[in-house]
Amino acid sequence: MEALGNGTRGAKSGxxxxxVAGFGNVLLRDGGVGIHAIREMxxxxxxxxxxxxxxxxxxxxxxxxxxxxxxxxxxxMQARGTxxxxxxxxxxxGNGYGIxxxxxxxxxxxxxxxxxxxxxxxxxxxxxxxxxxxxGLDLSPAVLRSIPDLVRIAVEIIDCWxxxxxxxxx
Numbered sequence: 001m002e003a004l005g006n007g008t009r010g011a012k013s014g015x016x017x018x019x020v021a022g023f024g025n026v027l028l029r030d031g032g033v034g035i036h037a038i039r040e041m042x043x044x045x046x047x048x049x050x051x052x053x054x055x056x057x058x059x060x061x062x063x064x065x066x067x068x069x070x071x072x073x074x075x076x077m078q079a080r081g082t083x084x085x086x087x088x089x090x091x092x093x094g095n096g097y098g099i100x101x102x103x104x105x106x107x108x109x110x111x112x113x114x115x116x117x118x119x120x121x122x123x124x125x126x127x128x129x130x131x132x133x134x135x136g137l138d139l140s141p142a143v144l145r146s147i148p149d150l151v152r153i154a155v156e157i158i159d160c161w162x163x164x165x166x167x168x169x170x
Contacts, residue, residue, distance in 0.1 A: 018049040018161060019068035019121075020154065023075040023108065025056050030083075030130030030143045033150075034074040037126075040151045049158060062111050068121045070161055072154055073108060077127025084142035085129040086150055088157075090122070124157055126150060 022038030025031050038053050050068070054061045065071060077087050112120055128150060131140035139147075 016069040016161060017067055018070050018072070018158060019064055020049055020051045020072045020158070021054045021061065021064070021074070022052070023054050023056070023058065023073060026137060027135060029132045029134055029136045029138060030128070030140050031076050031133045033076050033128045033130065033139060033143055033147075036139060037074045037128075037147055037150050037154070040147060041154060044155075046158075048162065058108050059111055062114065065112050065121060066115055066119055071112075071121045071123045072157055073123060073125045074150065074154065075125065075127055076130040076133070077125070079127070079129060081129040082142075083129050083131030083140060084146040086146055086153060087125075087127040087129070088153065089125045089127070091125065126154060126157075 020038065020041060022034035022036075024034040026035050035053055035055060038051055041051050050064070052061065052064055054064075079085075079087060081087070112123065115121075128143055128146050131142050138144075
């Protein structure tokens with residue numbers, strides 16, 4: 001697991017701490033889409049958020065989930081859609097954080113549930129329908145084509161979160 005970008009580790013009073021977490025295994029083709037997306041986001045060098053390559057070390061990232069007020073998780077998600085289709089789900093502790101299909105969701109939800117109720121972050125998951133989960137380093141063509149849209153949607157969500165925080169501070 002590697003934290004990428006500068007991130008705001010000590011957010012100023014009133015600021016929301018945003019973690020963008022990429023899940024997956026890059027050795028399993030489309031199963032690593034979260035990591036590929038995070039690497040694209042890293043190129044943006046946004047110092048207002050923490051961008052982290054979690055990979056499959058979900059339980060080891062407990063401290064990052066505890067730090068964050070909001071988590072944008074990016075992962076492969078099998079929902080029987082068209083390969084490359086992007087899904088968005090917003091979870092809150094009140095609804096039990098229950099979802100199906102995200103390949104690394106069980107470990108992620110378990111790690112977040114271990115946090116005290118007042119420390120559980122708002123979570124949005126961006127999932128991409130995989131085409132191929134098998135040994136290899138390359139994304140399938142359909143999933144590779146979805147990366148620019150996935151990154152654009154992630155940035156839109158982050159901008160929305162930051163705008164909501166700005167309105168609250170005024």
